[in-house]
Amino acid sequence: MRPENFSIEGLAAFVAVVDHGSFSAAAEKLHLTQPAVTKRIQTLEQTLGEPLFERQGRQTRPLEAATIVLPQAREILARLADIERSLRDRGEHIGGVLRLATSHHIALHRLPAALSDCRRRYPDIELEFVFLDSEAGIEAVARRQVDLALATLPDQLPDALEAGTLWTDRLTLMLHEALLRDAPDPTADAFTGWLEAQPAILPPAGSATRVRIDRALHRIGLHLEARHESPYLEVIRVLTRAGLGIGVLPRSLGAPGLACPDLPGLDITRSLGWVRHGARHQSRAENAFIALLGETGTGLEG
Template identity: 40%
Template sequence: MQLSVVEAFVAVCELGSVRDAAAALHLTQPAVSKRIAALETQLGHDLFDRVGRGIAPTEAGRAFLPHARRLLAEMEDGQRALDSLSQQVSGRLGLALSHHVGLHRMPPVLRRYVRDYPGVDLDIDFLGSEAACDAVARGHMELAVITLPQPPRPDLIQREVWADPMRIFVAHDHPLASTAAPQPRHLADYPALLPEPDTTTYALVADALAAHGVTFRMRLASNYLETLKVLTAVGLGWSALPASIRDPELKPLDMPDLALQRSLGAVYHPGRRLSNAARAMLQALGLD
């Protein structure tokens, strides 16, 4: 069985279209369709239902997908094992970064890494932390440096690099900015600007406020902290942002009873051999 036909099958399953799979694999659509047809012939099962312009895996396709992913992952692990014999730090490194970590934590790390390991082809993708974890779990990315999920995902190894304390911020003309000794209960009176409810950061804030018996209402959600910072500065609501933010248009509220702290760090798969390039990145992050 040729790996190229398996790769085409997995790409169509995950991207949901032959066109998108062809673009991702740098192939033509007929070439992808030919590979899928060859795999179906070899396996003796139809792997996709084709209705109009849509395509979706059949029951057989869904059953074969995890095996196909493991096959590709094993091949990639084997290549890494061979590459590691030379101790040379080179080749591709698939690295997923959350936007906040990529903008505010990683630049000095990447600057040193690029200088020290010019033979590495860094393939960086900016993803939400949850999507980055999924990309590592599926083998699309070798490493992710993100907001670490809480509770930890059992299918991944996660290692803290930075503690990231957070505070509640408002605009200077927001009513809470002039409130003497603001308390967590006061946040219930005003709309919140936070990441999406399925994120670690949202859960952190919601759990901390729930511990004080506080429920809050959302005005809008965005997973881009830079966006939340701007919307908070114009007075649309309060937000929980990294305490390290220095913005003259924002005022941090002093709420010592409200403990908010994220953990930022690296995530990788426990069952896959790390490449020399990945191990060098962990060392650059201060992780042995």
């Protein structure tokens, strides 16, 4: 195996096949034909002297050699991207492509004004969006698939990543007003037992938001049984408004017909912000966009 035989195009095709799960999806992402992607993978396999994928019908499964090559392939492509960004950033001009991963909630409720300002102030910044759950967005940053993730921040990040808080949500119990008609008085001890007997609609177990919800409920001795789970807070609100159970949602998502009973000692907050890879070049476009987001105002939403 000779290093000079390696092709950047081959490595890019390889990573795209792994990330998108098939040769056809990788071809679409790279704006190539599927035979072109196949040829690049075959050439890379010949250089390595080992097969990288097992193809079974439409399914493509990475082999052991692929799992060994993948981290180094990502690193090579990331370093080349850093070189390109460094060269592009030599002047004072602010522009270029900025790849963003964002949750649907942040995109709907936090970004509209910032995006309008970005378009007006930095017309040469080209924003590319991928909509991912917070955990998946942070993982995309770790893999250097995106430049920046806007996400619910976990308690801990991998050492290579850095983050900043932009907004803070205060969450509360929400349920359809009709459910409260036969409930004990919210100030009575029996109300906690009544709540625990109701189905709950919560974010997925293990997600950053769910961790904060479970921790806060545990502190006051309340256990809610999740009948339904969804990573989309707007879906939880729809199900809650339909009377299907108790939701735990940001106060900003309150709506007519939804009651928000206050329980003594219950305090649920979560931080929303940006996450990026600390080892890669931070472009002027990226820093400008983060500063612009900060101008929308940090602080506690209540």
